[in-house]
Amino acid sequence: MSHGLASLFRLRPLVAVPLALTLVSTSMLGACSSPTASLPALASTPGGAYKVGAGDKLHIVVQDLQSANGDYIVEDSGAISLPYIKQVNVAGLTYREIEQGIAASLLRQGIMTGDPVVNVGPVELRPFYVVGEVNKPGQFEYRQGMTVLAAISAAGGYTYRAKTGKVAVTRVVNGKDVTASADEFAVILPGDRIRVYERWF
Template identity: 70%
Template sequence: MTLTSHPVQFPRSRTGNASGTSHQRRIRGAASGLVLTIGAACAMLTGCSSPTASLPTLASTQSSPYRVDAGDQIHVAIQDLETVEGDYTVEDGGAISLPYLKSVKVAGLGYREIEQTIATSLVERGILTGDPVVNVRPAQLRPFYVTGEVNQPGEFQFREGMTVLAALSAAGGYTYRAKTNVVAITRTTDGQDVTAQADESTIIKPGDRIRVYERWF
């Protein structure tokens, strides 16, 4: 007797096919969710990495004549009135108190303008005649402040013509985490705080608050 060999055929499992399809769907669903999560995370990181993006730009690579403000100290000397010579602090109201003249409004004026204002007042009040010689120069201007990603944050003495770079150098330079291409400066103008973005070449002013942000790696 000759036996004929036939391959054994097993029935396909419908359950197995359904299970495989379901598994594939789960994989596709998980992948889609992962893409959405990564996209959201990237969007969040992009927003966090540019805290200055929405700020206006504080232009200035040129130094303009400084105008004094409350808190500044100026030195005043008047020829023929030696007793007046001294340092005077600009009060909150924007004036200094001088002998003979009492209150003189100086806030918002440059040094030459203050000299002219004092000279005019001396003549108008009959204290001096002709063309009084008045000399006004800075004695001690308001400090500036540096915070954020610098090595030595704090308060620093202002010098006329200082740039952001000089201010950051006074604060010990950037930390390794610092965002170095832009900073934020908050400046009080006409009693209102205004915050803008600036770079290392920007000229700063007394009372400026400079913030260095952390960069996202």
Template identity: 45%
Template sequence: MKIIRSVSYILCSLGLALALSGCTNETASLSPLPPVANGHYALGTGDEVRVYVYGLDQFNNATFTVADDGMISMPMIDKVPARGKSFSELEGAIKQALLDRDILKAPIVNVQPASLRPFYILGEVNKPGEYSFRPGMSVLAAVSMAGGFTFRADQKSVSITRAVDGKPVVGRASTDDPIQPGDQIQVFERWF
């Protein structure tokens, strides 16, 4: 009788170990996302910027959207490349366009974000969907905006799909990792 119980115990333990080995973390095979340069936000299609050019009233408080071709269309200077540029780099491009067209001798330009691309959160959060991005957000802040984790969520199993050099890259993320506009965050379900 003791031998049967021992064999039964061993078989149950082995079966449980095999069952649990099939329930691995969804992100275990993913590599971490490439780091984002601190303080460098790269403008992309759909971002809106507010431009102030001192001395030109038609520019003051005007908003411009980065088009699909990566340009913003502005009065008097036509199109200015914006995709991939930081706000200060876009300021420099606008200054140069004003100088090249002899519109101002010493232009003073200020570019600020008006509306940045949203991020998306899916999976085991209470309110999955599209949310407004704010600079400095982490995965945990994004989850909080989406109503928090569900009771089924594996809080350590999160992935982010992000466009890197124009190509989608999927990587593992922790709750402390920063997010970027356009990110697609996936929170996976825990098995036990």
């Protein structure tokens, strides 16, 4: 072997080693990044009156129309079924807007005259869900003003493998699922799905 070739072969391992180290370092950095790092931040909880969604249970009272009084669950279609006026779309509406809509339907269909008095209030809001690295994943009853930390506590707290501090929250916005990252103090809404990821060791 000539002196030039021997020198070339002696140099090749010196070139390969830094390349291998670079690949290992890049791989380790990728593995250590958080699954929530690429997600947008969870939008602030919208203010104003609560808007009803599928799965909510409502209590409705119509003055002088006792047969319509009772509890109604909002269907997946976003509607409830009332006697006489049948389907009433309520998803995305406030309680006041639902009252006005029912009263207008009663008048329009000639079921009542004058100015119908309708009262709508919550019986039970749709549940939220916690999955991933918690001790008791599942579906839980929502309470007004709940935070991510309160939701995780309801699910039995973090497992020892959990990445704490940041979670992913999937929420229906304008009829579409939107997933964002949230810290423990973020306020959740009925129907939110919270995922706690495993910590990268």
